[in-house]
Amino acid sequence: MKGLMKIAMLSCKQSSILSEKQELVNLSIVESIKLKMHAKMCTASKSLSIDNKLIDQAVLKILEQRKEQNMSLTAAQREKILQALR
Amino acid sequence: MYSVTAKSTSNSHQEIIKWLNKYGDDMYSWAYYKTSSKETAEDLVQDSMVSAYKSFEKYKSGTNPKTWLYTILNNKIIDYYRASNTSKSINETSLIGNSLEGYKYDSNGIFAKVQDPLWGNTEEHLLDNSEFNDILSNCINALPPNWRNVILGKYFHHKKGSEISKDLGITSSNLWQMAHRAKLQLKTCLDQNWKDN
Ligand SMILES: [Zn+2]
Numbered sequence: 001m002k003g004l005m006k007i008a009m010l011s012c013k014q015s016s017i018l019s020e021k022q023e024l025v026n027l028s029i030v031e032s033i034k035l036k037m038h039a040k041m042c043t044a045s046k047s048l049s050i051d052n053k054l055i056d057q058a059v060l061k062i063l064e065q066r067k068e069q070n071m072s073l074t075a076a077q078r079e080k081i082l083q084a085l086r
Numbered sequence: 087m088y089s090v091t092a093k094s095t096s097n098s099h100q101e102i103i104k105w106l107n108k109y110g111d112d113m114y115s116w117a118y119y120k121t122s123s124k125e126t127a128e129d130l131v132q133d134s135m136v137s138a139y140k141s142f143e144k145y146k147s148g149t150n151p152k153t154w155l156y157t158i159l160n161n162k163i164i165d166y167y168r169a170s171n172t173s174k175s176i177n178e179t180s181l182i183g184n185s186l187e188g189y190k191y192d193s194n195g196i197f198a199k200v201q202d203p204l205w206g207n208t209e210e211h212l213l214d215n216s217e218f219n220d221i222l223s224n225c226i227n228a229l230p231p232n233w234r235n236v237i238l239g240k241y242f243h244h245k246k247g248s249e250i251s252k253d254l255g256i257t258s259s260n261l262w263q264m265a266h267r268a269k270l271q272l273k274t275c276l277d278q279n280w281k282d283n
Contacts, residue, residue, distance in 0.1 A: 011195030020266040024240065024247030025258050050203040055222075055272060056241070058213055062223050063242040066122070071115040073131070078110065081132045085102060085139055 010038045012045050019049060098142040101151075106135055109152050113159055119242070120163050122227050122234055130166060134159040167235050168255050204277065218280055225275035233268035236261060 010018065015038040018031055027035065038045060073081070110131060117127035137158050138145070145154050212218045226237065232254065239250035251261040 013195035017263075017266050020269055021262040024250070024262045024265055047203040051273070052269065054203075054212065055269065055276070058219065058222050059226065059237065059241050059272070061213060062219055062226065063238070066119055066242075069115070070111070071118055071124075071127075072111045073114050073128070077114075077128050078106070080128075081106060081110070081135055082103065084132050084136050085099065085106075 010034045015045050016048055102135060102139045105151050109155055130162045133162050167253055221279045225272050229268055229271055233264050236264045237268050
């Protein structure tokens with residue numbers, strides 16, 4: 001029974017990989033059930049997923065701010081490009 | 087005959103310089119959004135202007151030069167994305183262990199100790215903390231180019247997984263593995279550089 005459980009259960013490592021995977025590609029039904037089971041039972045992985053969510057939000061926010069940022073070429077950068085155009 | 091060529095060359099040269107002055111900053115900003123690297127953005131603008139100069143006869147006068155320049159720039163960006171996906175990723179992978187203090191796996195891949203979230207508990211506070219944001223921003227910039235491109239595709243351009251892998255010329259399993267490693271790297275970087283008081 002214990003052996004069977006082990007096959008059915010994901011390790012924390014596998015679960016963290018699968019939760020990243022599911023954001024980009026579809027999981028198989030088995031993967032998705034295993035992931036849900038692990039998430040229900042494991043407190044450590046719960047902590048990790050809270051951190052992951054925070055990082056997701058922070059990355060999103062930082063990158064959104066970059067969209068609004070206007071950048072200017074410095075005089076030196078401009079000069080370098082002019083040199084290349086000669 | 088010679089003078090005509092010389093004249094048109096100098097005209098196109100003047101025109102390109104005019105465009106650089108007019109659109110250079112916008113192109114630079116755009117390239118930076120797309121790559122998160124100032125050096126890369128500068129190189130891409132330069133390459134684009136040089137290409138535009140060399141193929142100046144392909145520009146149809148009367149059309150919007152900005153559109154033409156952006157077409158060239160976007161092609162350069164695509165080339166850059168593709169070129170950044172070399173076999174390098176394997177070496178990079180081996181560099182990234184699970185070095186996060188709080189999240190160490192045992193030999194079975196189970197977390198060795200159960201603990202509270204490292205950052206997540208103070209979520210609202212951290213998202214508004216400019217120091218935290220600066221550190222994370224630098225961590226994003228410090229990612230290997232191909233991993234950074236995966237992160238940018240996902241969070242910045244809000245692309246679907248299939249689109250990102252197409253853009254980067256990688257398989258879907260490569261894609262999510264890179265995304266996972268990039269995330270681990272970001273966490274490691276935060277762990278090493280962010281010390282909450
Ligand atoms: Zn777990």
